[in-house]
Amino acid sequence: MSKQVLTQTRIIECGIALINNGSAVSFANIARELGTKSQALYPYFANQQALSYAILDQTVASLVERLKTDLFGKTGREALVEFALICRRVCLEHPRLSQFIVALPRSEDAIADEPVAAFRTLLTQSVAAVVASERARLLGGRLLRDLIIGELINISSGWFNNAELPQEDSFRWMIERGIDALTVEDRTPTK
Known part of the structure; x- marks a missing residue:
């Protein structure tokens, strides 16, 4: 899988898609879906709670x-x-x-x-x-x-x-x- 450009919006949308499909929203699952490493998400979200509230926000x-x-x-x-x-x-x-x-x-x-x-x-x-x-x-x-x-x-x-x-x-x-x-x-x- 080729690396994709990460943005907050793409990460949030991936999290929403995982939830809708019945998968756990975790940095590991999102990173896997986006073809990157979990650590690549930290510049966008400090932790899992921040990501969860960003999903709520959107x-x-x-x-x-x-x-x-x-x-x-x-x-x-x-x-x-x-x-x-x-x-x-x-x-x-x-x-x-x-x-x-x-x-x-x-x-x-x-x-x-x-x-x-x-x-x-x-x-x-x-x-x-x-x-x-x-x-x-x-x-x-x-x-x-x-x-x-x-x-x-x-x-x-x-x-x-x-x-x-x-x-x-x-x-x-x-x-x-x-x-x-x-x-x-x-x-x-x-x-």
């Missing part, structure tokens, strides 16, 4: 761009439902990568601050277009994340296979009922 940035494109012109409840459906579809299109991203611990020194912040902003804006109270917005954000991650885990492990009720239909139903509950919560006076 993956979330890609999701944010898709959300911005697909949600353009949509508002309110319609935008919030579509936000959830897009996230669900992306997760299920790449279940191994999504599970890798979800499993990464979040910490103050995480490298992927910008894309994660952009995702949170889109999520917050989508929820805030439907409910006004801080409590309802927090509940809405948690509701969406929990339902999306639940779908990822359950569907990719073989659950929810019933032809009478398609998976996306039941997901949409749960999102709609959740939004109904949020609007009630939003009107409930706080103690």
Whole structure:
């Protein structure tokens, strides 16, 4: 195999491909795929954690761009439902990568601050277009994340296979009922 020019982007893309194929993301595996030695990756990433967060960074940035494109012109409840459906579809299109991203611990020194912040902003804006109270917005954000991650885990492990009720239909139903509950919560006076 001939040596290839290394870049951060090529290394990250190789890591993503390995994850999607069910292989471990390690410097050794990436170097083997790129036709180089593990040591050649260190100028680009200090360690495995830095590479993992760079993969998170690129993956979330890609999701944010898709959300911005697909949600353009949509508002309110319609935008919030579509936000959830897009996230669900992306997760299920790449279940191994999504599970890798979800499993990464979040910490103050995480490298992927910008894309994660952009995702949170889109999520917050989508929820805030439907409910006004801080409590309802927090509940809405948690509701969406929990339902999306639940779908990822359950569907990719073989659950929810019933032809009478398609998976996306039941997901949409749960999102709609959740939004109904949020609007009630939003009107409930706080103690």
